[in-house]
Amino acid sequence: MADEAKGNGTRAGAVYRSLRRAIIEQALRPGAKLPEDAIGERLGVSRTLAREALVRLAGEGLVELRPNRGAFVAYPTLEEGRDVFMVRNGLERLVIQALVGRLAPDQVTRLKAHVAAEEKAAAKGSERESIRLAGEFHALLAEMTGNGLLIRYVNETVSRCSLILALYGRPHSSECAVSEHREVIQALVAGDERRALDLMDHHLGAVMNRALLGRPAEPDLRDVLAAYRREEGL
Amino acid sequence: MADEAKGNGTRAGAVYRSLRRAIIEQALRPGAKLPEDAIGERLGVSRTLAREALVRLAGEGLVELRPNRGAFVAYPTLEEGRDVFMVRNGLERLVIQALVGRLAPDQVTRLKAHVAAEEKAAAKGSERESIRLAGEFHALLAEMTGNGLLIRYVNETVSRCSLILALYGRPHSSECAVSEHREVIQALVAGDERRALDLMDHHLGAVMNRALLGRPAEPDLRDVLAAYRREEGL
DNA sequence: TGGGATTTGTTCGTATGTATT
DNA sequence: GAATACATACGAACAAATCCC
Numbered sequence: 050m051a052d053e054a055k056g057n058g059t060r061a062g063a064v065y066r067s068l069r070r071a072i073i074e075q076a077l078r079p080g081a082k083l084p085e086d087a088i089g090e091r092l093g094v095s096r097t098l099a100r101e102a103l104v105r106l107a108g109e110g111l112v113e114l115r116p117n118r119g120a121f122v123a124y125p126t127l128e129e130g131r132d133v134f135m136v137r138n139g140l141e142r143l144v145i146q147a148l149v150g151r152l153a154p155d156q157v158t159r160l161k162a163h164v165a166a167e168e169k170a171a172a173k174g175s176e177r178e179s180i181r182l183a184g185e186f187h188a189l190l191a192e193m194t195g196n197g198l199l200i201r202y203v204n205e206t207v208s209r210c211s212l213i214l215a216l217y218g219r220p221h222s223s224e225c226a227v228s229e230h231r232e233v234i235q236a237l238v239a240g241d242e243r244r245a246l247d248l249m250d251h252h253l254g255a256v257m258n259r260a261l262l263g264r265p266a267e268p269d270l271r272d273v274l275a276a277y278r279r280e281e282g283l
Numbered sequence: 284m285a286d287e288a289k290g291n292g293t294r295a296g297a298v299y300r301s302l303r304r305a306i307i308e309q310a311l312r313p314g315a316k317l318p319e320d321a322i323g324e325r326l327g328v329s330r331t332l333a334r335e336a337l338v339r340l341a342g343e344g345l346v347e348l349r350p351n352r353g354a355f356v357a358y359p360t361l362e363e364g365r366d367v368f369m370v371r372n373g374l375e376r377l378v379i380q381a382l383v384g385r386l387a388p389d390q391v392t393r394l395k396a397h398v399a400a401e402e403k404a405a406a407k408g409s410e411r412e413s414i415r416l417a418g419e420f421h422a423l424l425a426e427m428t429g430n431g432l433l434i435r436y437v438n439e440t441v442s443r444c445s446l447i448l449a450l451y452g453r454p455h456s457s458e459c460a461v462s463e464h465r466e467v468i469q470a471l472v473a474g475d476e477r478r479a480l481d482l483m484d485h486h487l488g489a490v491m492n493r494a495l496l497g498r499p500a501e502p503d504l505r506d507v508l509a510a511y512r513r514e515e516g517l
Numbered sequence: 518t519g520g521g522a523t524t525t526g527t528t529c530g531t532a533t534g535t536a537t538t
Numbered sequence: 539g540a541a542t543a544c545a546t547a548c549g550a551a552c553a554a555a556t557c558c559c
Contacts, residue, residue, distance in 0.1 A: 059350050059526085084545065095528050096546085097331075101338055108342035110432065116293050117534050117546060132430040136377065143373040196366040198344070198443075202436060209432075293547080318524070329549045330525085351525060351555050519559100526554070533547070538540100 064092050065102040072111050072122055073184075073208050074177060075215045083112065083120040109205050111212065123212060130213040134257040137206035141187065141249050144203065145233075147194040150240030156193050160234050163189055167227045183226050184211055190233075210256070226256065298326050299336040301511040306345050306356055307418065307442050308411050309449045310511075314358040317346065326511075343439050345446065357446060364447040368491045371440035375421065375483050378437065379467075381428040384474030390427050394468050397423055401461045417460050418445055424467075460486070 068088065071077045088099040103120040106112035113121050125133070152160075163186055170178040184207045191203035229252040236245035302322065305311045322333040337354040340346035347357045359367070386394075397420055404412040418441045425437035463486040470479035 061526090086545075097527060097529090100546090101335070104335055104338050105342055108339055110435075119535095119545065129431060132432050135381075135430065136374075136432045136436065139373055139377040140370075143370065147369075196369065197363060198366050198370045198440070201344075202370065206432070295547085320524070331548060331550095334525090353525065353556095521557105521559090523557070524555085526552105528550105528552080530550085531548090533545105535543100535545075537543075 060094060061098045061101040061105075064088070064094055064098050065105050067092055068102055068106060069111065069208070072106070073211050074181065075211075077122050079122050079212055079216050080124040081122045083122065085119070110209055123209075125209065125213055125216065127217060130210075130217060131257070133206055133209045133213060134253065137203070137210060138250065138253045140199065140203050140206060141190075141253065142246055143196075143199055144187075144191050144194055145237070145245045145249055146242065147196065147199070148190065149237050149242045149245050152193070152237055157234065157238055160186075160189065161231075164227060164230050164234065167230065171227055180211055180214065183230075184208070186230050214256075226252070229255070294328060295332045295335040295339075298322070298328055298332050299339050301326060302336055302340060303345065303442070305511050306340070307445050308415055309445070310411075311356050313356050313446055313450050315356045317354040317356065319353070344443055357443070359443065359447055359450065361451060364444075364451060365491070367440055367443045367447060368487060371437070371444060372484065372487050374433065374437050374440060375424075375487065376480055377433060378421075378425050378428055379471070379479045379483055380476065381430065381433075382424065383471050383476045383479050386427070386471055391468065391472055394420075394423065398461060398464050398468065401464065405461055414445055414448075417464075418442070420464050463489070 068077070068083070077083070083103060085096040085099045085103070088102070089096050092099070103112055103114065107114040107120070111123055113123050115121070163182070167179065167182045167186065170182055187207050188200075188204050191200045194200070229248065233245060233248045233252065236248055302311075302317070311317070317337060319330040319333045319337070322336075323330050326333070337346055337348065341348040341354070345357055347355050349355070397416070401413065401416045401420065404416055421441050422434075422438050425434045428434070463482065467479060467482050467486065470482055
């Protein structure tokens, strides 16, 4: 039923998910153009379905749609990045408040297993996987609240944060995140709301600072210009 | 630029806004079927554009899309309603924290003018306008934060709350809201964060607690949309 | 149960607008 | 600055699924 409501059984949904993953995993970089033709061709559907997927992604802020000009992977500014982190922090506080002292044993098990996976990825040094897993940890927490809207918003903000990290984050930016995740779990299990909130604030603050204080990674100049050209009235 | 990014200059955007308003103002009731044909016909566009608008609305949770079955105005359950209010509360707390003690004089003027308009609508007894204005007050506050994501999320949750009120709220449910809005402004201007937060919590809690009766009666989609058509220049 | 009517899913052609030379 | 090339906006039509009697 959840599948149904989200249109996950549809072909358009498949296109949407393909694109979404490509963007989040940074296979498609911020500012990259997303022509309907190319997407449809590559994914074996017509422009119509590609378009629908792009509309959905634009709704989440992962894609920017410019009338008569086409779709581009979102290229958030630093200010937008700060905004997203601020909202995400507020949302994750809600998650903490909903979960503190209420985690079932099997949920704790799942969380710990996830952190273990994060540790493994970190040890292997596979940056891309680490970024993905770090995001998934927060998504996993949100999911445990059972609050559909909260889940959607956390997923969205987490995705956008990974875009922001791609643009402005330093390499190895998720280094100490694993231990921070572990501490959050501990505080949640212990039922210590204040500590859990503080930890989450600190954790996200740390992630943000690592991201926004770092220098921009080198994006493709052409795409960047394409994305910014119109805004300057050129 | 904001217009552009949202696709507000497009005809699809116009269809989207028409439908959105019709839903929020409860001219289209929760659960109502939204056939692509009928929408396109009444709004003078083809199914393609109707479809795009529906996809966007589904992204906001105002419309439910069922594969091979069509689109319906969302019919949230009571539990979903509580979830939405919970998230909305968290978001509006962020708004308060961003604005407290920082409102510029002209912003205060705008807010007061808005509340005056609310009062006027309440005096006239025009329920539909009251509902719209009450929501817009919160949207206006969010807008003043300048945080694009926060604005979007508040708009979305406010819209969905009006759906929920349509389903589970009592008539005249926005009666005392006006004075509560006024108090929030006062607290914001006074820079009293705790009081502003308490007021907002109480305000939203009060709105939520007015969850009781539902109502019947199903107006014709075509008639409803005809009224919304002009304003979008279709 | 079945079959026609209705609605959705999808493709693709044309017109329009944008970028490039 | 005009012509050309290309991508998008929109719609018409066909295929497939669902609904309804």
